[in-house]
Amino acid sequence: MxxxxxxxxxxxxxxxxxxxxxxxxxxxxxxxxxxxxxxxxxxxxxxxxxxxxxxxVPAATQSAAAGTSEYNSQGMLSAYLWSHYSDLFNDPDATGAYRAWASLLKPSPGIALDIGCAVGRLSFEMSTTHRRVIGIDTSFSFIEKARNLLEQRRLCFDLIVEGLITEERACALSPAWNHERIDFIVADALALPFADHLFSTVSSINILEKVPDPLQHLREVNRVLAPEDGLLAFSDPFSWDASVTNPSLWIGGRPDGPFSGRGYDCMRRIFSGDAGVFTPSLHIMEGGAVPWKIRKTANLWEHITSHYLVGSR
Ligand SMILES: C[S@@+](CC[C@H](N)C(=O)[O-])C[C@H]1O[C@@H](n2cnc3c(N)ncnc32)[C@H](O)[C@@H]1O
Structure with missing residues (x-):
């Protein structure tokens, strides 16, 4: 640290x-x-x-951070390193997803927070436009690797081909990234260890559907985001999973209840002040979809459409 x-x-x-x-x-x-x-x-x-x-993290989150949770596995590390950095080692299947999300941000003299940063690509991108960047995630394994990239300025990892067969991938990181400005810690999106209004920019990319209480995550975003000139870059596939989040707490994906209908429409309303989550509310500057891929093995891919909104206040 x-x-x-x-x-x-x-x-x-x-x-x-x-x-x-x-x-x-x-x-x-x-x-x-x-x-x-x-x-x-x-x-x-x-x-x-x-x-x-x-x-x-609070005591209740300790086991997710250190334990055998899905995001601490070797397979997930390979999958996310490929997803974040495969354009840098010229993989023909790479997407421009993280460059697309980075392009939603505007330069700021303030501090940026990347919530659920995984192995850090968006945080590195943010270092070109912000004075400081903090990436947080509950996966110890992801944060350890992100810090290793900060230190080594180079990516080297075993890409899973099939089962226990791996191939090394290695490349330099972008010289445009400012490593001194960035740090990564293990922290919980539901109890962010930061004072109110600390951040001029907050990103919440593909994490809403991964937390047990999505509304609490958004309340925490609201708490730490600056009330003036704050910018939120949000994106999610809304692929709700009842084993992660009780359906009564989903934001969308339900025919009834306070957040019925599609998640993207619910989020537009929440940005605009619904449910009293964002105070002040967020002016929607842009919305759209980013095609994104996760590569589990040579033969197993997830093709995902992540819907984004950029809000400012
Ligand atoms: C679907 S991945 C998305 C990662 C990254 N934002 C991206 O788009 O590549 C979800 C991430 O959220 C992290 N995560 C899950 N629950 C979390 C929580 N309560 N607080 C912080 N991070 C969490 C996971 O460890 C994982 O890295």
Whole structure:
């Protein structure tokens, strides 16, 4: 964890109170803390910094971060590294999805937050337009790899071909990306460890349908986004899964209930002030669809259409 990050953090367990975290360093390397912990003076919760990765989540999220959740698997790491970076190693099947999402953002002297950043591509893109960028995800494995890319300035990984057969892929990262401006931590989209209104830009890309309480995720976006000149880049396929999110909490995908109909239409209404989530409400500047691919193995692909909205206030 980079030292500059500390002043931006609050205890996620004490929310909505803003309690800053004390830093204890056991091992450091320049501006990076390799081993140590953050400690809440109010509730006493310690948050580990392990192998450079700060895990700043409430106790209930600890198991998703460290455990055997889907997003910590070797297969998911291969799939997401391909999805985020295959254009850089000139894979003929690569998409321009992350460049498309990055093009929705506008330059800002403020801080950008990439919620559910996975292995970091959008955060790297944001570093060309923002003073600071923080990428957060609950997957320790993704955040560890994203931090490895920050440090090595190079991608190298085993791409799954089939079963245990892999092939190495390697390439340099874009020289346009500003690595000093970025950091990645393990944090929960439902309890963001940041003070209100800290961010001039927030992205929520393909995460709404992946959290147990989508409305709480949007409330957290609203809380940390600047009330003036704040910009939200949102995108999602709305492929709801009852094993992830109880259908009573879906935003769309239902014939009845407070969010009946298609998710994209519900989100347009929520941006505009419905359900009192976004205060002030968001002016929709742009909307559309991004074609996106995840490559699981040489023979197994997911082709996804992710619908986006860009809102400003
Ligand atoms: C479908 S992936 C999308 C990743 C990335 N935004 C992209 O578009 O490539 C969903 C991501 O959300 C992360 N995630 C799931 N639940 C989360 C939570 N409560 N807080 C933060 N990240 C979460 C997963 O680990 C995964 O990286």
């Amino acid at each position: 980079k030292k500059w990050l500390q002043e931006n953090l609050v205890c996620p367990t004490c929310l909505p109170r803003h309690v800053s975290l004390d830093l204890e360093i056991r091992e450091e390397c320049g501006d990076d803390i390799i081993d140590g912990r953050l400690l809440c003076a109010a509730c006493g919760t310690p948050y580990a910094i392990d192998k450079g990765v700060a895990v700043v």
